[in-house]
Amino acid sequence: MKIDKLYSIVFIFLWSGGRILYNDSIKRYVGNTPLIRAENIEKQLGISKIYLKLEGNNPSGYLEDRLAFLIIRDALEKGKNTICAGKSERIMVSLGFLSEFFNIKCVFYVPNKNKIAGKIDEGSKVKIVEFGNSRQDCISQSNKVSYENDWYNANILNESNALYNYTYAQLAKEIDTQLGGQIDTVFCQTGRGASIVGLHWGFKQLWIDEEIKRVPKLYACSSGLSNPIVKAYKENQDTMELFKTNSNTKLIEQISHTGQEAVNALNDTRGGVIEVYNDEVLSSKLELQKLEKIRLSISNALPIAAFYKFVSEGRIKEGNHVIILKDGRTSLDISEISLGNLPVSYDKLVALLHEWLIEYRDPRTGIKEGLDEAFKSGYVLCAYQKGVLVGICVVVNTGFEVFLPKYHLGYIATKNDIKGRGIGTQLLKKAAELAKGQLSLHVDISNNNATKLYEKMGFKKKYYRMIYDGIHK
Secondary structure (H helix, E strand, O other): OOHHHOHHHHHHHHHOOOOOOHHHHHHHHOOOOOEEEOHHHHHHHOOOOEEEEEHHHOOOOOOHHHHHHHHHHHHHHOOOOEEEEOOOOHHHHHHHHHHOOOOOEEEEEEOOHHHOOOOOOOOOOEEEEEOOOOHHHHHHHHHHHHHHHOOEEOOOOOOOHHHHHHHHHHHHHHHHHHHOOOOOEEEEEOOOOHHHHHHHHHHHHHHHOOOOOOOOEEEEEEOOOOOHHHHHHHHOOOHHHHHOOOOOHHHHHHHHHHHHHHHHHHHHOOOEEEEOOHHHHHHHHHHHHHHHOOEOOHHHOHHHHHHHHHHHOOOOOOOOEEEEEOOOEOOEEEEEEOHHHOOOOHHHHHHHHHHHOHHHOOOHHHHHHHHHHHHHHOEEEEEEEOOEEEEEEEEEEOOOOOOOOOEEEEEEEEOHHHOOOOHHHHHHHHHHHHOOOOEEEOOOOOOHHHHHHHHHOOOOOOOOOOOOOOOOO
């Protein structure tokens, strides 16, 4: 495994004292990916509000980690310790990666090892077998050996089939929780339709439970009419006719069923399909990298290209717009922590805050008191860069609704040797989002740089805070 893909897992390992903890560690780092506000793109396009769901911040760097984790859970709960699949797709990379942290093995059948879309490290947990000349040959063989050996069959139409859709249903719920407001549109890649179907399931369930007022419009983004779902939607056809080939009939029937359900979901949400082309995809990827410092592969840049295209055509209005980027990532991971999942001991957390605050530090007893209150009814945020704790933010609940803003920024501090890299800004943005704008802070009168930063982010000076001189004596 490459080191740059291991930053989350390294932290998990260190935090758990060298032991991989199934529920408390891996589960926390698969999913719960950042949903960041793309404020620079908003300014460029004159559209608000744009959110990027960065699935590249999953442990191995791909959205498929979510599905792989569910497959591994399902296999273990069924008492099976070997997972078998026959396809050269990203899910094999995620299964191979995550299997290292569980008592489970993987056997993958592929036509050509060199054409796997990603790196899989063979070892004691992963075996790759070259077989046949096509994807269908590998699926047939893996189905056969899974049955003969009582292995968990991760191929579509088998044990993991429904999990493909549930992966995206859970993603929909996560986005809703993170954004905390009505979502107007969601842009994602089309594929075989599982993404659209799953998102529709998730948002529809939220609507049924009266947690949202309406299901957001879903937009399936594709590279052209070569995708049967795009063609079926545009031409109002049955997907079964478009998926027909000389391949396995059962497989085609299932894929066409998912495709038709995706078309139905697009119609139900009043969304649609968007075709983008290579030059549009490349230019959008470069803009994203330049404006928001987000890393993303060209193959997974279709949703951001589709969003740009919709804006240029005047088809996007003000609202909350979410763009799902399957491998989009930022090197900074910000997570809310609780007393149950501290990255370091409580005393160490106090000590780090005391150290990183430098000349603006309070006595350790004051810092501890602030942390105590934040854990009770406020927020404590930690920023990690490649698995290393690099920033801490403490937000306390004032207990007021009108007299003072409901939340107050008690402390925000970053690691001494990496200041000035935007970590504090990202922590503050997240704090303001959690507080829904009901946030105040104190700043030293002489700290001009901090004052300018806070003003740039929307804070205004209202009055001096004056403290009686004897309070700390």
